[in-house]
Amino acid sequence: MATNILINGEAHVSTREPMTPLLDVLREELFLTGAKSVCREGICGACIVHLDGQPVVSCLVPVGTLEGREVRTVESLAAEGEPSPLQQVMEEHDVVQCGMCFPGILMTLTSFFRERPDAGRDEVKAALVGNICRCTGYERIVDAAIALAKRS
Ligand code: FES
Ligand code: FES
Numbered sequence: 001m002a003t004n005i006l007i008n009g010e011a012h013v014s015t016r017e018p019m020t021p022l023l024d025v026l027r028e029e030l031f032l033t034g035a036k037s038v039c040r041e042g043i044c045g046a047c048i049v050h051l052d053g054q055p056v057v058s059c060l061v062p063v064g065t066l067e068g069r070e071v072r073t074v075e076s077l078a079a080e081g082e083p084s085p086l087q088q089v090m091e092e093h094d095v096v097q098c099g100m101c102f103p104g105i106l107m108t109l110t111s112f113f114r115e116r117p118d119a120g121r122d123e124v125k126a127a128l129v130g131n132i133c134r135c136t137g138y139e140r141i142v143d144a145a146i147a148l149a150k151r152s
Contacts, residue, residue: 005066007032008076018064022056023047025063026073034074034103045131048104049073055111057130074103077110086110086148093144101133109145117152124149 003014007030014025021040026032026049035058036046042057049058050072058071077084083091086109097105105128112119112127119127124145128138 001064003063003067005063005068006070008072014063014066016063019062020064021059022049022051022061022063022066022071023058026058026071032073032075036100036103038100043132044101045104045108046100048107048131050107050111053111053114055108074106077106084110085151086113086145089144089148089151090141093140093147095137095140095144097133097137097141098135101131105131105133105141109141113145113148113152117149119145119149121146 001015001018003018005012005014007026012030014029016025016029023035023037026035027037035049037059038044038046040059042060045057047058048055050056051061052070077087086106108127108131112124116123121142124142125138128141
């Protein structure tokens with residue numbers, strides 16, 4: 001079965017079996033490896049992408065449900081090589097995260113700030129509840145996020 005999906009603004013036709021996770025389509029068909037395959041149970045948040053603008057755990061989204069829908073991955077955040085404001089503020093605050101957890105964190109916070117650009121510290125923390133950093137490096141992430149909120 002062919003499934004037509006818009007991925008980072010480009011049309012893509014996947015011919016994978018309908019229950020194939022979106023995560024595998026992204027990584028194996030398009031080599032978009034920003035979304036990570038970690039728990040594959042919807043728990044860790046490492047695979048978060050945006051589906052029609054909303055964050056989803058791509059390990060639990062069957063490709064067969066995506067006909068005509070729009071997916072954006074962490075690779076789409078930097079426009080023409082320029083980091084997004086969120087990416088910039090993370091760099092300014094020396095947020096040093098690994099490549100396993102951070103792409104999902106960026107995708108969660110990107111959609112969160114669209115809805116709540118002036119969010120407070122507790123709201124940012126609550127937004128990150130589905131993103132697990134095993135090193136517990138949350139404080140700098142929240143500091144940076146709050147700095148971004150204060151600029152709004
Ligand atoms: S790999 Fe999808 S939530 Fe962990
Ligand atoms: S820095 Fe990525 S899991 Fe902790």
